[in-house]
Amino acid sequence: MSENTEQQPQPKAKRRGAGLWFLLAMLVIYGLVAIVDLDYARQGMHSFVGMIKTLLPALLLVFVLLIAFNLIQGIQQKLAGVTGVKSGVKGWWIAIIAGILSHGPIYAWYPLLGELKDQGMRPALLAAFLYARSIKLPYLPVMVHYFGLPYTLVFSFYIVLFSVVNGWLTGWLLAKGNSKIPAGGFSK
Amino acid sequence: MIEARAMKASVRKSGAAIWQLLPILFAVLLLSSLIVPAIPQLIHQGFLGNGDLIDSLGTAVVGSLAAGQPIISYLLAGELQEAGIGLMAVTAFIGAWVTVGIIPMPAEAMVLGWRFAMIRNAISFMLCIALAWLTVVSLHV
Numbered sequence: 254m255s256e257n258t259e260q261q262p263q264p265k266a267k268r269r270g271a272g273l274w275f276l277l278a279m280l281v282i283y284g285l286v287a288i289v290d291l292d293y294a295r296q297g298m299h300s301f302v303g304m305i306k307t308l309l310p311a312l313l314l315v316f317v318l319l320i321a322f323n324l325i326q327g328i329q330q331k332l333a334g335v336t337g338v339k340s341g342v343k344g345w346w347i348a349i350i351a352g353i354l355s356h357g358p359i360y361a362w363y364p365l366l367g368e369l370k371d372q373g374m375r376p377a378l379l380a381a382f383l384y385a386r387s388i389k390l391p392y393l394p395v396m397v398h399y400f401g402l403p404y405t406l407v408f409s410f411y412i413v414l415f416s417v418v419n420g421w422l423t424g425w426l427l428a429k430g431n432s433k434i435p436a437g438g439f440s441k
Numbered sequence: 442m443i444e445a446r447a448m449k450a451s452v453r454k455s456g457a458a459i460w461q462l463l464p465i466l467f468a469v470l471l472l473s474s475l476i477v478p479a480i481p482q483l484i485h486q487g488f489l490g491n492g493d494l495i496d497s498l499g500t501a502v503v504g505s506l507a508a509g510q511p512i513i514s515y516l517l518a519g520e521l522q523e524a525g526i527g528l529m530a531v532t533a534f535i536g537a538w539v540t541v542g543i544i545p546m547p548a549e550a551m552v553l554g555w556r557f558a559m560i561r562n563a564i565s566f567m568l569c570i571a572l573a574w575l576t577v578v579s580l581h582v
């Protein structure tokens with residue numbers, strides 16, 4: 254959620270604009286549905302208010318977690334920076350932890366990833382980083398709210414596990430067709 | 442110790458992030474509130490409810506094409522499950538949403554290469570079905 258306004262001001266503004274257009278479109282659709290079937294629209298609006306009410310506490314927690322994550326943003330960048338080519342098993346761990354800790358739109362991370370790639374970071378670790386980004390710690394309270402803690406823990410565990418699988422397979426397939434790319438094994 | 446200035450900046454940044462998210466969040470909830478009452482009918486008419494694997498493939502395709510914060514997928518998936526969609530299909534939907542990025546793929550390809558982006562996303566898609574199955578199986582063990 255933290256936007257890097259210095260690097261990516263345009264995507265942020267675009268996203269906000271897109272969000273407003275999306276909201277406007279939904280209001281228009283709601284209006285049309287209400288014209289066609291007022292009862293259905295009323296039922297939907299009732300459901301919408303219920304969803305907002307149940308979601309508010311989780312959103313407040315998200316806000317608090319976002320504050321904490323923004324405070325440690327420097328640490329995240331350091332973690333991503335030490336994911337070197339010869340980092341071995343440690344590199345995998347760092348890539349995954351950095352992925353989990355990274356937040357904000359992926360567009361904000363592309364410049365850093367491009368730089369790391371140019372510095373020789375293994376494609377496998379880049380893929381693992383991108384896969385592990387699927388775990389959004391600040392948003393997990395919302396997942397817990399809907400699916401419960403056991404589901405959230407199991408789902409997150411498999412995301413971590415599959416980030417290695419995804420990274421390894423991506424690295425392996427890339428290396429198969431290009432001898433210049435290092436393989437995505439656990440150690441070099 | 443956390444400096445007051447850093448804390449203030451962090452609060453402002455987080456507030457801006459939430460503020461930026463709100464229109465999308467409201468829009469998605471409005472969309473959910475319109476779709477959810479129709480889900481039982483869709484199941485009844487055979488569009489969904491065709492077994493875990495077929496449903497999961499369908500929801501994974503939709504999740505792959507969707508773009509937005511993962512929180513949106515949690516909301517939609519939560520409401521879909523409430524409406525009667527199976528947990529595996531719902532998990533495949535979340536998995537595809539958060540791991541496969543068709544919309545940001547051109548940007549990813551520009552930085553990391555088309556081959557990387559396509560291979561990575563294709564593998565992510567295949568893994569999201571396995572992710573859904575394993576999650577559900579693990580919870581029911």
